[in-house]
Amino acid sequence: MTGWRMARAPLSLRQRLLLQLLGIAAMLAVLLYFTVRTVAGQAAEATQDGILGAATTAIAEQLRAGTEQVEIDLPYDAFSVLGSISEDRVFYRIDVGGETVTGYEDLPPPPEATGKVGPQFYTRPFRDTEVRIAAVTRQVVVAGQALPVLVLVAQTRQGQDAIAERIANRAAGLGLGFFTLALLLSLVAAGSVLSPIDRLAEAVARRGPEDLRAVDASAPRELVPLVGALNGFIARLRAALGRTETFITEAAHHIRTPLATVRTQAEIALRQSDNEATRQTLRGVIRAVEESARSATQLLDHAIVVYRSDRMTSDALEFGALVAGVVASIEPAASLKDVDLRLSPAPQPLPVTGDRALLESAVRNILDNAVKYSPEDSVVRLSLAAEDRRAVLRVEDRGRGLSGLDPASLSGRFRRGGNVADVVGSGLGLTIVTEVAAAHDGRFSLTEREGGGVCAEFSVPLQ
Amino acid sequence: MRRILCALAVILAPLAAAAFPVEEEHVFPGTGTGSELWILSTTDTEYFAPLLTAFQARHPSVTIRYTVTGSASVYTAVADEGVACDLAISSAMDLQMKLANDGLALPHASTAQLPDWAQWQDRIFGFAQEPVVLVTSRKALEGLALPRTRRDLIDLLRDHPGRFEGRIGTYDPLQSGAGYLFATQEARQSDSFWRLAEVMGANRPRLYASTKPMLDDLESGSLALAYNVLGSYAATRAAHDPDMALIEFEDFTLTLLRTALIPKGAQNPELAGMFIDFLLSPEGRRLSGQQGGLPPVNEAALVQTPRLRPIRLDPGLLVYLDRIKRRAFLEEWAAAVKQP
Ligand SMILES: Nc1ncnc2c1ncn2[C@@H]1O[C@H](COP(=O)(O)OP(=O)(O)OP(=O)(O)O)[C@@H](O)[C@H]1O
Ligand SMILES: [Mg+2]
Numbered sequence: 001m002t003g004w005r006m007a008r009a010p011l012s013l014r015q016r017l018l019l020q021l022l023g024i025a026a027m028l029a030v031l032l033y034f035t036v037r038t039v040a041g042q043a044a045e046a047t048q049d050g051i052l053g054a055a056t057t058a059i060a061e062q063l064r065a066g067t068e069q070v071e072i073d074l075p076y077d078a079f080s081v082l083g084s085i086s087e088d089r090v091f092y093r094i095d096v097g098g099e100t101v102t103g104y105e106d107l108p109p110p111p112e113a114t115g116k117v118g119p120q121f122y123t124r125p126f127r128d129t130e131v132r133i134a135a136v137t138r139q140v141v142v143a144g145q146a147l148p149v150l151v152l153v154a155q156t157r158q159g160q161d162a163i164a165e166r167i168a169n170r171a172a173g174l175g176l177g178f179f180t181l182a183l184l185l186s187l188v189a190a191g192s193v194l195s196p197i198d199r200l201a202e203a204v205a206r207r208g209p210e211d212l213r214a215v216d217a218s219a220p221r222e223l224v225p226l227v228g229a230l231n232g233f234i235a236r237l238r239a240a241l242g243r244t245e246t247f248i249t250e251a252a253h254h255i256r257t258p259l260a261t262v263r264t265q266a267e268i269a270l271r272q273s274d275n276e277a278t279r280q281t282l283r284g285v286i287r288a289v290e291e292s293a294r295s296a297t298q299l300l301d302h303a304i305v306v307y308r309s310d311r312m313t314s315d316a317l318e319f320g321a322l323v324a325g326v327v328a329s330i331e332p333a334a335s336l337k338d339v340d341l342r343l344s345p346a347p348q349p350l351p352v353t354g355d356r357a358l359l360e361s362a363v364r365n366i367l368d369n370a371v372k373y374s375p376e377d378s379v380v381r382l383s384l385a386a387e388d389r390r391a392v393l394r395v396e397d398r399g400r401g402l403s404g405l406d407p408a409s410l411s412g413r414f415r416r417g418g419n420v421a422d423v424v425g426s427g428l429g430l431t432i433v434t435e436v437a438a439a440h441d442g443r444f445s446l447t448e449r450e451g452g453g454v455c456a457e458f459s460v461p462l463q
Numbered sequence: 464m465r466r467i468l469c470a471l472a473v474i475l476a477p478l479a480a481a482a483f484p485v486e487e488e489h490v491f492p493g494t495g496t497g498s499e500l501w502i503l504s505t506t507d508t509e510y511f512a513p514l515l516t517a518f519q520a521r522h523p524s525v526t527i528r529y530t531v532t533g534s535a536s537v538y539t540a541v542a543d544e545g546v547a548c549d550l551a552i553s554s555a556m557d558l559q560m561k562l563a564n565d566g567l568a569l570p571h572a573s574t575a576q577l578p579d580w581a582q583w584q585d586r587i588f589g590f591a592q593e594p595v596v597l598v599t600s601r602k603a604l605e606g607l608a609l610p611r612t613r614r615d616l617i618d619l620l621r622d623h624p625g626r627f628e629g630r631i632g633t634y635d636p637l638q639s640g641a642g643y644l645f646a647t648q649e650a651r652q653s654d655s656f657w658r659l660a661e662v663m664g665a666n667r668p669r670l671y672a673s674t675k676p677m678l679d680d681l682e683s684g685s686l687a688l689a690y691n692v693l694g695s696y697a698a699t700r701a702a703h704d705p706d707m708a709l710i711e712f713e714d715f716t717l718t719l720l721r722t723a724l725i726p727k728g729a730q731n732p733e734l735a736g737m738f739i740d741f742l743l744s745p746e747g748r749r750l751s752g753q754q755g756g757l758p759p760v761n762e763a764a765l766v767q768t769p770r771l772r773p774i775r776l777d778p779g780l781l782v783y784l785d786r787i788k789r790r791a792f793l794e795e796w797a798a799a800v801k802q803p
Pocket of ligand 1: 294298368369370373397399400401402410411415416417418419420424425426427428429430431453454
């Protein structure tokens with residue numbers, strides 16, 4: 001039994017709203033249907049009763065007092081008019097003094113005498129069908145004696161049923177039409193009610209990752225608490241991120257400053273000491289300090305790369321100028337080793353978008369390696385080019401080469417090659433390069449050059 | 464046609480079992496063991512034979528029994544005697560209406576297109592529409608203008624006392640259902656009916672229970688005028704006898720529907736329904752109009768000919784069938800016509 005795990009996705013607001021509106025519309029449509037049916041059915045019955053009553057009264061009004069008996073003369077139109085609305089069967093009965101003188105003797109008499117002048121209506125089963133009966137009573141004076149005369153006219157209700165059915169169909173159509181209209185209007189209404197939420201979601205989604213301004217609060221009253229909570233959250237996030245950045249810089253400072261002091265002290269001590277063993281020790285200390293300082297620098301650089309690559313800025317940059325800037329900053333270190341950095345610029349500008357700090361860090365690490373692993377008095381060639389809609393930087397040295405190391409494995413954290421010998425390093429340089437490349441949709445590769453040395457190739461998409 | 468009819472006809476002696484008087488009875492035997500369609504009708508066999516044979520051609524296994532009787536008998540056969548015929552065809556619309564109104568007719572969902580006024584519910588179907596006419600002998604009226612309205616006829620009879628003595632024929636409303644219908648409808652529609660009745664009464668009219676003998680007497684010359692005759696019968700006679708003149712009164716001419724219904728006790732109501740549908744089909748209309756001489760229901764003719772006044776197929780027809788109303792009408796009629 002894993003069914004319980006499958007939590008049903010909650011209904012969307014739109015679905016809820018639509019369902020409820022449609023539920024209401026369906027109820028109203030059904031109500032409309034029954035109302036129209038009832039009202040129209042009653043109206044149809046009233047109409048038919050009116051005609052039936054008129055026919056009965058017309059017969060009653062033709063009653064005359066004869067010399068010996070009541071004279072009865074059925075008016076043709078009284079019956080004819082009953083056929084005007086529908087083709088219903090017609091029955092009648094005339095009683096004089098309690099005795100049926102003509103018509104259908106078994107037609108049921110009215111339940112009780114009302115003493116009204118107007119016709120009395122009732123529905124009864126009669127023979128093979130059900131009839132609506134109108135009854136009128138009149139007194140006719142014959143030979144000085146008042147005789148009660150009862151006139152009954154009955155009609156089947158097939159016509160009325162047909163009308164009722166027709167009306168019911170119309171009413172159903174009306175209800176359905178109403179429901180369809182309500183459906184369309186509900187869709188529109190749901191859309192318009194939910195549009196502020198959509199707008200808010202869109203406004204939040206559209207922001208860049210670095211955009212930590214408060215959300216514009218022009219939301220409907222119901223959304224104000226949500227917007228408020230969101231803005232509070234953004235503010236806390238902004239503060240936390242600010243603290244992290246400050247902390248990293250401070251940490252770098254706090255580690256490097258004492259290390260620089262230790263290094264200076266150790267160098268002074270080295271200069272003052274004659275004891276070869278002590279000097280040896282001090283050299284070890286200095287080297288360890290250098291390594292530590294390098295590690296700290298690279299660790300912090302790496303931390304900044306990780307931190308920034310989540311919230312990169314998208315600056316419009318000229319890649320050539322960026323590389324030239326890094327070259328200039330590396331130049332002093334290179335000239336210490338008499339390494340000649342030769343930059344051949346691209347024939348055209350190389351516009352790219354990306355985070356300046358990250359790209360500089362990547363290029364610096366590539367150049368740093370090239371200089372670091374080159375022998376003294378050698379040449380490192382840098383070339384820039386636009387290839388395949390990418391800005392490509394190639395850095396070629398004549399250093400010790402990779403001596404068969406797998407370039408892919410070298411970009412792991414703290415991975416250094418077996419070829420480093422006494423060169424100071426932390427193994428984070430290429431990690432930084434590959435991470436920056438990944439954040440910029442860029443590529444990085446390290447290949448062995450023919451005739452010794454390494455070619456590092458770094459590229460990012462052109463704008 | 465006649466020869467086929469004679470070959471098929473089996474003229475039976477009046478059935479002992481039937482309480483109603485049988486005028487004619489023909490059996491059109493079908494092939495094999497098919498079911499029987501029994502039609503009880505007021506229409507003479509010769510008018511119906513083309514329709515019956517055409518229907519049988521489509522359903523060869525069906526045996527058709529066609530019994531002719533008076534319109535009052537068709538009513539009593541169905542209403543009182545419970546005769547199990549499958550179809551009742553009559554020119555007495557009021558009696559047909561009464562049968563259907565009293566629940567003695569079965570419904571039939573017809574496939575035919577019939578105007579509303581030519582059917583009542585799904586129980587009475589009008590298939591022929593005929594004027595009720597005056598037929599005169601040109602010889603007998605020699606030197607006189609043919610009457611064009613009832614007033615003309617009244618004047619004619621008044622101006623020539625004695626000339627038409629005993630030479631006017633009309634239906635006896637007491638015996639003929641159709642005759643009663645024509646008389647009551649006319650009385651209802653115009654005041655001139657009673658004046659005409661009186662004038663005719665002064666001429667000692669001869670009263671008939673059915674059309675055939677009336678037209679026979681006109682043909683033989685013993686009658687000069689036949690008043691209120693069914694148009695279809697008169698037209699077939701007049702076609703052979705140039706002496707006969709058919710007059711549709713211009714003040715108004717009653718127009719009657721010959722109707723069919725399926726009685727409640729029908730043995731083969733489906734077969735009867737099929738026959739009704741055939742009657743109303745284009746083929747049936749063509750046959751009854753052209754070969755039978757029964758003009759089919761035709762709304763356009765009514766619209767184009769304003770003198771034609773159709774008898775409405777509605778519950779009003781029940782009024783003159785009322786016991787008291789009927790007695791009063793017949794008394795008044797007898798007083799007018801049977802003058803001492
Ligand atoms: N230009 C190069 N010539 C030869 N070997 C290289 C070159 N660049 C990188 N390597 C090899 O790749 C390894 C990883 O380089 P990476 O820059 O990550 O570390 P590092 O240079 O040892 O330390 P740091 O973090 O101080 O740069 C190096 O230790 C070295 O073995
Ligand atoms: Mg390095």
